[in-house]
Amino acid sequence: xxxxxxxxxxxxxxxxxxxxxxxxxxxxxxxxxxxxxxxxxxxxxxxxxxxxxxxxxxxxxxxxxxxxxxxxxxxxxxxxxxxxxxxxxxxxxxxxxxxxxxxxxxxxxxxxxxxxxxxxxxxxxxxxxxxxxxxxxxxxxxxxxxxxxxxxxxxxxxxxxxxxxxxxxxxxxxxxxxxxxxxxxxxxxxxxxxxxxxxxxxxxxxxxxxxxxxxxxxxxxxxxxxxxxxxxxxxxxxxxxxxxxxxxxxxxxxxxxxxxxxxxxxxxxxxxxxxxxxxxx
Amino acid sequence: xxxxxxxxxxxxxxxxxxxxxxxxxxxxxxxxxxxxxxxxxxxxxxxxxxxxxxxxxxxxxxxxxxxxxxxxxxxxxxxxxxxxxxxxxxxxxxxxxxxxxxxxxxxxxxxxxxxxxxxxxxxxxxxxxxxxxxxxxxxxxxxxxxxxxxxxxxxxxxxxxxxxxxxxxxxxxxxxxxxxxxxxxxxxxxxxxxxxxxxxxxxxxxxxxxxxxxxxxxxxxxxxxxxxxxxxxxxxxxxxxxxxxxxxxxxxxxxxxxxxxxxxxxxxxxxxxxxxxxxxx
Numbered sequence: 001x002x003x004x005x006x007x008x009x010x011x012x013x014x015x016x017x018x019x020x021x022x023x024x025x026x027x028x029x030x031x032x033x034x035x036x037x038x039x040x041x042x043x044x045x046x047x048x049x050x051x052x053x054x055x056x057x058x059x060x061x062x063x064x065x066x067x068x069x070x071x072x073x074x075x076x077x078x079x080x081x082x083x084x085x086x087x088x089x090x091x092x093x094x095x096x097x098x099x100x101x102x103x104x105x106x107x108x109x110x111x112x113x114x115x116x117x118x119x120x121x122x123x124x125x126x127x128x129x130x131x132x133x134x135x136x137x138x139x140x141x142x143x144x145x146x147x148x149x150x151x152x153x154x155x156x157x158x159x160x161x162x163x164x165x166x167x168x169x170x171x172x173x174x175x176x177x178x179x180x181x182x183x184x185x186x187x188x189x190x191x192x193x194x195x196x197x198x199x200x201x202x203x204x205x206x207x208x209x210x211x212x213x214x215x216x217x218x219x220x221x222x223x224x225x226x227x228x229x230x231x232x233x234x235x236x237x238x239x240x241x242x243x244x245x246x247x248x249x250x251x252x253x254x255x256x257x258x259x260x261x262x263x264x265x266x267x268x269x270x271x272x273x274x275x276x277x278x279x280x281x
Numbered sequence: 282x283x284x285x286x287x288x289x290x291x292x293x294x295x296x297x298x299x300x301x302x303x304x305x306x307x308x309x310x311x312x313x314x315x316x317x318x319x320x321x322x323x324x325x326x327x328x329x330x331x332x333x334x335x336x337x338x339x340x341x342x343x344x345x346x347x348x349x350x351x352x353x354x355x356x357x358x359x360x361x362x363x364x365x366x367x368x369x370x371x372x373x374x375x376x377x378x379x380x381x382x383x384x385x386x387x388x389x390x391x392x393x394x395x396x397x398x399x400x401x402x403x404x405x406x407x408x409x410x411x412x413x414x415x416x417x418x419x420x421x422x423x424x425x426x427x428x429x430x431x432x433x434x435x436x437x438x439x440x441x442x443x444x445x446x447x448x449x450x451x452x453x454x455x456x457x458x459x460x461x462x463x464x465x466x467x468x469x470x471x472x473x474x475x476x477x478x479x480x481x482x483x484x485x486x487x488x489x490x491x492x493x494x495x496x497x498x499x500x501x502x503x504x505x506x507x508x509x510x511x512x513x514x515x516x517x518x519x520x521x522x523x524x525x526x527x528x529x530x531x532x533x534x535x536x537x538x539x540x541x542x543x544x545x546x547x548x549x550x551x552x553x554x555x556x557x558x559x560x561x562x
Contacts, residue, residue, distance in 0.1 A: 011528070023309035024403060026299070030308060097409050100428065105418035108525050117528035122305060122410035128378050128430075129403035137386035146431025146443040147381065148452070149409075154426065162427040162450045169443045171429070244389045247292070247398035 008087035012080060012111050014104055016097040016123015017041075019133075020231075021206040022048035024124045032121055033057075036091040038083040040076060044095035044231065053091075073103065077110045084116045095231075097125040101151060101176055125149075127174045130205035131235045134212040135244040144172045144239045152178035152185065152234075159184055167192060167236070175234040182225050182234060189217035189236075198240035201225065203232040214240055289368030293361060293392050295385055297378040297404015298322075300414075301512075302487040303329035305405045313402055314338075317372040319364040321357060325376035325512065334372070354384065358391045365397045376512075378406040382432060382457055406430075408455045411486035412516045415493040416525040425453045425520045433459035433466065433515075440465055448473060448517075456515040463506050463515060470498035470517075479521035482506065484513040495521055 013032045018024035033052045043063030062071040083090040098104040111118045127149040131138050138147050148166040152175050189197050195218035203211040294313045299305035314333045324344030343352040364371040379385040392399045408430040412419050419428050429447040470478050476499040484492040
């Protein structure tokens with residue numbers, strides 16, 4: 001005769017899936033998914049990440065699909081509530097980082113109303129990674145010492161006051177969901193006497209089909225932006241002039257075992273004080 | 282008789298190690314490390330991450346140690362040059378994200394001078410993750426719709442113009458290396474009539490010993506900050522008032538296999554149009 005089981009304890013993990021490339025999920029994200037029972041995921045999450053979920057987990061898409069309205073927040077709350085009631089390990093999986101424009105705060109407030117324990121597992125934010133993946137350092141000594149991350153448009157449909165203030169500084173601006181407002185932003189830069197400021201549009205960042213189109217503000221006033229695919233993000237500021245050229249490197253093409261010998265580099269004696277060598281040298 | 286080998290092709294991977302917790306490394310970061318031959322790492326990188334490097338890799342610490350000056354940038358460049366000359370797979374491993382205050386741009390410019398191919402593997406930035414790990418959403422509808430990430434002090438030792446501009450907005454401010462300037466920042470907020478604005482100091486974020494201390498600007502004017510451990514980061518803005526309480530959850534305490542049955546939640550018929558169920562339901 002089996003002893004009565006302790007009732008399962010429900011828990012909510014809020015997990016960031018990163019900007020797109022499934023390998024940009026964290027180790028912690030992968031571990032949590034492998035133990036999930038209910039996964040509520042957004043549409044932009046890569047299918048290969050969903051494959052990391054436990055085979056018995058229930059996977060439900062609660063994101064916006066092309067041509068459809070987005071899932072009402074109340075319905076996501078409803079799913080969280082049902083999962084909690086049944087004592088499940090729930091994973092809420094969002095693209096990028098859930099705390100950066102992910103409405104995580106609202107879902108966590110709801111979890112706390114239910115007395116549901118929760119854990120945040122950060123993801124790579126598009127805001128800090130997509131510029132770099134297009135070869136543009138987000139900050140660079142002597143060029144930009146800060147970055148501003150925001151959306152283009154407020155609830156009133158106008159460019160936000162925070163964005164207008166940031167355009168007046170030397171920060172690098174990363175604008176989420178700003179592609180359709182690029183001419184308004186460019187117009188504002190021209191009015192500020194910054195018509196040469198470069199603006200990069202990074203589309204489908206981190207994926208094989210990533211595109212990056214760069215023009216100055218004055219050129220964007222009359223340039224075509226409609227055909228660039230979503231998701232897209234704008235990077236604005238002098239750092240864009242310092243774009244470098246990353247190499248496309250498919251990890252699978254690297255020999256997995258070391259078949260050639262190599263010499264361990266030696267430091268000149270005078271420099272050794274700066275260097276600490278660890279275990280395996 | 283063996284045929285002559287193709288000379289090995291050197292490559293530089295610039296990898297973000299994340300904010301501290303080794304499980305916050307990305308899957309891609311782990312894969313790259315497993316194939317590295319030379320790893321140049323900063324001091325703040327967790328030892329468990331170094332354990333993921335290939336056992337034959339040479340590991341060299343090029344970071345700042347307590348009580349020492351930081352490794353001169355030219356020495357790091359020297360190591361990169363030596364590795365390139367020997368055709369090595371070089372990993373430059375930095376805390377957080379290398380493109381966010383990591384001087385990545387300078388190292389990449391150097392790599393391009395050498396015609397050395399490079400790949401950026403983003404890491405979880407402290408700037409987007411540490412607020413959330415302390416229960417503070419970085420953005421929250423109706424409270425803050427943007428975030429500003431920057432350092433407190435410029436090369437002239439004064440608070441930066443970008444920081445002063447950002448304090449005038451409703452952005453959430455995340456200030457790197459700002460602990461010792463907290464009173465100057467608080468003083469500035471008081472002068473702006475924002476003496477009730479909360480400032481959180483998050484120390485050793487993402488690690489088991491993480492601490493978060495919160496006061497309003499006017500209270501920080503006379504509060505002790507010197508004893509809070511580094512690395513520390515400031516989070517400033519109304520979102521700090523909306524702090525929630527994350528649960529400490531040790532992943533290892535979760536049963537790795539599912540030993541209890543659970544019911545798959547069912548949706549009411551009328552809501553099914555919002556939901557797409559995938560494969561494993």
